[in-house]
Amino acid sequence: MNPSERNLRAVNLPAHWAPDSWRARPALQMPTYPDAAALESALAELRQLPPLVTSWEIFALKQQLAEAQEGKRFLLQGGDCAESFSDCESGLISNRLKVLLQMSLVLVHGLRLPVVRVGRFAGQYAKPRSADSETRDGVTLPSYRGDLVNRPEFTAEARIPDPRRMIKAHARSAMTMNFVRALIDGGFADLHHPEYWNLNWVGYSPLANEYQQMVTSIGDAVRFMETLSGSEVHNLNRIDFYTSHEALLLPYEEGLTREVPRQWGWFNLSTHYPWIGMRTAAVDGAHVEYLRGVRNPIAIKVGPSVNPDQLLRLIDVLNPEDEPGRLTFIHRMGAAQVADKLPPLLEAVRRDGRRVLWVCDPMHGNTESTSNGYKTRRFDNVRGEVEQSFDLHAAAGTRLGGVHLELTGEDVTECTGGARELTDADLERAYRSTVDPRLNYEQSLEIAMSIVRKQNQQTKASPHA
Numbered sequence: 001m002n003p004s005e006r007n008l009r010a011v012n013l014p015a016h017w018a019p020d021s022w023r024a025r026p027a028l029q030m031p032t033y034p035d036a037a038a039l040e041s042a043l044a045e046l047r048q049l050p051p052l053v054t055s056w057e058i059f060a061l062k063q064q065l066a067e068a069q070e071g072k073r074f075l076l077q078g079g080d081c082a083e084s085f086s087d088c089e090s091g092l093i094s095n096r097l098k099v100l101l102q103m104s105l106v107l108v109h110g111l112r113l114p115v116v117r118v119g120r121f122a123g124q125y126a127k128p129r130s131a132d133s134e135t136r137d138g139v140t141l142p143s144y145r146g147d148l149v150n151r152p153e154f155t156a157e158a159r160i161p162d163p164r165r166m167i168k169a170h171a172r173s174a175m176t177m178n179f180v181r182a183l184i185d186g187g188f189a190d191l192h193h194p195e196y197w198n199l200n201w202v203g204y205s206p207l208a209n210e211y212q213q214m215v216t217s218i219g220d221a222v223r224f225m226e227t228l229s230g231s232e233v234h235n236l237n238r239i240d241f242y243t244s245h246e247a248l249l250l251p252y253e254e255g256l257t258r259e260v261p262r263q264w265g266w267f268n269l270s271t272h273y274p275w276i277g278m279r280t281a282a283v284d285g286a287h288v289e290y291l292r293g294v295r296n297p298i299a300i301k302v303g304p305s306v307n308p309d310q311l312l313r314l315i316d317v318l319n320p321e322d323e324p325g326r327l328t329f330i331h332r333m334g335a336a337q338v339a340d341k342l343p344p345l346l347e348a349v350r351r352d353g354r355r356v357l358w359v360c361d362p363m364h365g366n367t368e369s370t371s372n373g374y375k376t377r378r379f380d381n382v383r384g385e386v387e388q389s390f391d392l393h394a395a396a397g398t399r400l401g402g403v404h405l406e407l408t409g410e411d412v413t414e415c416t417g418g419a420r421e422l423t424d425a426d427l428e429r430a431y432r433s434t435v436d437p438r439l440n441y442e443q444s445l446e447i448a449m450s451i452v453r454k455q456n457q458q459t460k461a462s463p464h465a
Contacts, residue, residue, distance in 0.1 A: 013264065013265060014293045017289075017293035018293070019257040019266060019290075021289055021290075022250050022254070022286040022289045022290040023286070025284060025285055025286040025289045026282070026284070026285050026286060027250060027285070027286035027287075028280050028282075028285060028287075029128045029129070029145075029248055029280055030250065030286075031142070031149045031150070031249075032161065033161050033163055034160065034161070035163075038163050038164070039163040039251070041163075042163035042167055043163070043254075043255050045167060046167060046170060046252070046256065047255050049167075049170055049256075051256060051269030052122070052123070052170070052173055052174055052177060052243075052256065052269060052271065053177075053243065053269050053270070053271060053272050054269070055260045055263050055267050055269075055295075057242070057272055058267060058272050058295065058296050058297070060240065061116070061118075061240075061242045061272045061273060061297055061325075062296075062297045062324075062325040062326065063325060064114075064116045064240070064325070065116060065297050065325035065328065065357055066324035066325030067114075067325075068116055068325075068357050068401040068402060069324060069325065069355060069356070069357045069401060071399050071401070072113065072114070073113055073114045073115065073116050073401075074107055074111055074113050074114075074115050074116070074401060074402055075115075075116045075118065075328075075357065075359055075401055075402025076100065076103055076107060076116065076118065076402065076403060076448075077118040077119075077120060077244060077273075077402060077403065077404045077405070078099070078100055078103070078118075078119070078403075078404070078405040078406070078407045079096060079100075079119045079120025079124060079244075079406070079407065080096070080120060080121055080406065080407075080408060080438065081124075081406040081433060081435045081436035081437075081438055082124060082125065082126075082127045082146050082147075082433075082434065082435040082436070083121055083122075083123075083125050083147070083172075084125075084152075085125075085168060085172050088172040088175055088176055090179060092409070092410070093121075093176055093179050093180065094179075094183060094188075094409075095408075095409025095410060096119065096121060096407075096408065096409045097119070097180060097183060097188070097241075098409055099407060099408070099409040099441050099445075100117055100119060101117075101239075102441075102445060103444055103445060103447075104117050104239075106445065106452060107448055107451065107452065109452075110448075110449070110451075110452025110453075110455070110456065111451075111452060111455055116240075116242070116402070117239060117240065117241050117242065118242045118244050118272070118273055119180070119241065119242070119243050119244065120244055120245065120404075120405075120406070121176060121243065121245075122173045122176040122177045122271070123169070123173045123244075123271050124244075124245040124246065125146050125147045125148035125169045125172075125173075125245075126145060126148040126149060126245075126248040126249045126252075127144075127145060127248070127435050128145075128246075128248060128277055128279045128280065129143040129144075129145055131143060134154075136154055141154060141155075141156060141159045142159040142161070143159075144159065144434070146248075146435075147165060147168075147169065148165055148166060148169045148249055149165060149249065150162060150165070152434050166249070166252045166255070169252065170256075173270070177243060180241060184239060242272040243271050243273070244272065244273035244274065244275065245270075245271050245274065246274070246275055246276065246277055247268065247271075247274035247275065247276055247287065247291060248277070248280065248287075250286060250287065250290055253270060253274065253290060254290070256268060256269050256270035257269070257294060265293075265295045266293055266294050266295065267295050267296060271296075272297075273296065273297055273298070273299065274291065274294070274296055274298055274299075275298065275301065275328070275330065276288065276298075276299075276300055276301065277301045278301045278302070278303040278305075278306075278332070278364075281300050281301065281302075281306075281314070283310065283313045283314055288314065288317060288318065291318060292317050297325050297326055297327075297328065298318060298326065298328070299327075299328035299329070299330050299359070300314060300327070300328070300329055300330065301330050301332055301361065301364070302329050302330065302331045302332070303331075303332055303333065303364075303365070304333045304334065304337045304341040304365070306345065307344075308344055308345055308347075308348030309348075311329070311345055311348060311349065312348060312349070312352060312354070315327065315349070315354050315356065319354075319355075319356075322354065322355050323355075324355060325357075327355075327356050327357070328357040328358075328359055329345075329349075329356050329357070330359045330360070330361045331359070331360060331361065331389070332360075332361035332363070332404075333365050333385070334366050334381070335362070335365070335381040335382075335384040335385040335388065336381075337365065338365070338385050338388050338389060339388055339392065342389065343392055343395070343396055346392065346396035346398045347396055349398070350396060350398055357401045357402065358393060358399065358400055358401055358402075359400070359401060359403060359404050360385065360386055360389040360400055360402075360403050361403075362381075362382045362383070362384075362385035362389075362403070362405070362447075363377060363382060363404075363405060363406045363436070364436075365385065366378065366381040366385060367436065367437070370424045372424060372425075372427070372428070374427040374428070374431060374437075375436065375437055376414060376416055376427060376437045377414075377415045377416075377437050378415070378416050379416060379417030379418040379422075379439075379443055379446075380417050382415065382439070382443075382447065383446070383447060383450050386403060386447065386450060386454070387450065387454050390451075390454045390455065390458060391458075403447070403451065405439060405444065406436055406437075406438045406439065407439040407440070407441075407443075407444040408438045408439070408440060408441075409441055410430075410432065410441075411430055411440060411441075412430045412432050412433070412438060412440050413426045413428075413429045413430045413431060413440070414427065414430075414431050414432070414433055414437035414438050414439075414440070415437050415438065415439055415440070417443075418439075418440075418442055418443035419442040419443070420442060
C-alpha cells in the first residue's frame with residue numbers, strides 16, 4: 001500500500017470500529033447457542049472458508065445504486081422471504097432467476113431505464129421473529145429463526161440453535177451463486193432467447209399474451225438493430241446480477257468480513273448488498289454498529305414507527321461522508337399508513353440534502369391473517385402501496401428508485417388477488433412458505449407492469465415531459 005492509499009485509509013476508516021465491535025452493543029434477534037465451544041469452532045472454520053463475493057463486484061453494484069439515486073437506473077430486489085437449505089436445487093433457483101429476468105425485461109421496456117437486478121437469495125437463511133419462543137398444545141419451544149440457526153420442525157431437538165448450520169449455509173450460498181453465475185455466463189439471460197426464461201406452469205396465465213407481445217417487440221428491435229449494423233448487438237447475452245440478504249445473524253456476517261488486497265477497509269463478502277430490518281435498526285444497536293464499518297452498499301428497512309430524527313441519525317452513523325450509492329432506505333409502511341407516515345421522512349431527508357436511494361417494500365406492512373389460519377398479503381394492498389409511494393415521492397420532490405419484493409417462481413397460492421383473483425379458500429392449495437407469504441409469478445409480473453403504468457402516468461402528467 002503506497003503512502004496516498006495509507007492516508008486515504010486513515011481518513012475513511014470508521015472510528016473505533018472492528019468486525020467484532022458490534023459485540024459491545026445490544027444485539028437483538030440473536031439465538032442463544034448452548035455450546036460455546038461448538039460455536040467458536042464453527043466460527044473459526046467459517047473464517048477460513050473462501051468469500052462468496054468479491055470487492056470489485058461490490059463496487060460495481062455501488063456504482064449502479066448511485067446511478068439509481070440519480071434516476072438513471074431502477075432497482076429490482078426480490079426473492080424468498082426465507083430460503084431453506086432444501087431450496088438449493090437447480091429448478092427452484094432457475095425459476096427464481098426467470099421471474100426476476102422477466103420482471104426486469106418489463107421494467108426496462110416500460111421505464112426505458114437500465115435495471116439493477118438483485119436477488120434476495122444465496123444467503124437469506126435467517127429470519128427475525130416477533131417472540132423468542134412459541135407454544136403449541138401447551139408445549140413451549142424456541143422459535144424457528146431460519147435454517148441458518150435451527151430447523152422448522154416443532155421438536156425440542158430441531159429448535160436447538162446449531163452453529164454448524166452456518167457452515168451449511170455458506171456451502172449452499174456458494175452452490176446457489178455458482179449456479180446463477182454459470183447460467184448467466186452461459187447465455188441464460190440472452191435477450192436473443194427470452195423464451196429460455198419461460199416457466200412451464202404459466203402457459204395459460206392471464207398475463208401471458210401481454211408479456212409475449214412485449215418479448216416480440218424487443219426481439220423485433222434487436223433484429224432490426226442487427227440488420228442495420230450487419231452484426232450481432234453485443235452485451236445482450238449476459239447481465240449483471242447481485243445478491244442480498246438480511247445481515248441478521250452477526251456472528252456469521254463477522255466470520256465473512258474480510259480485508260482484501262489493494263483496497264482499504266473491510267468488506268462483508270457473504271453478499272453484495274446486506275440490509276438490516278426494522279426490528280434491528282436501532283442507531284445504538286449491534287446491527288447498525290456492524291454495518292457502519294463495511295464498505296458494501298447497505299440498506300435499512302424503515303417502518304411506520306420511525307421518526308425523522310431517527311432517520312437522520314442513521315444517516316449520520318451509516319453514511320457520514322454522503323457517499324453515492326452507499327445507503328438505501330427501504331420503506332415498508334403498509335397501504336393504510338404510507339400516505340401518513342412516509343411524507344415527513346421524505347421531507348426531512350430532502351431538506352437536509354442527504355443522498356439516499358428510496359425503495360418501496362410493499363410486502364411487510366401488508367401482512368394479515370385469514371379466518372382459516374393462513375398468513376397472507378392481499379395483492380391490491382401490495383400494488384396500492386407501490387402506487388401510493390410513487391405519488392408521495394413525486395409530491396415530496398424525491399424519487400422512488402426501486403422495489404423490494406418477496407416472490408417465487410413456483411406455482412404457489414400465498415397472496416390473494418392478482419391476475420387469477422386468488423381467494424382465501426385458494427391459499428390451502430399450494431401454501432409452501434415456512435415464514436412469510438410470497439407473490440407468485442403472475443402477481444410479480446403484474447407488479448412490474450403496474451410500476452410501468454404508474455411511472456408512465458406520472459411522466460405524461462409532468463410539465464417537463
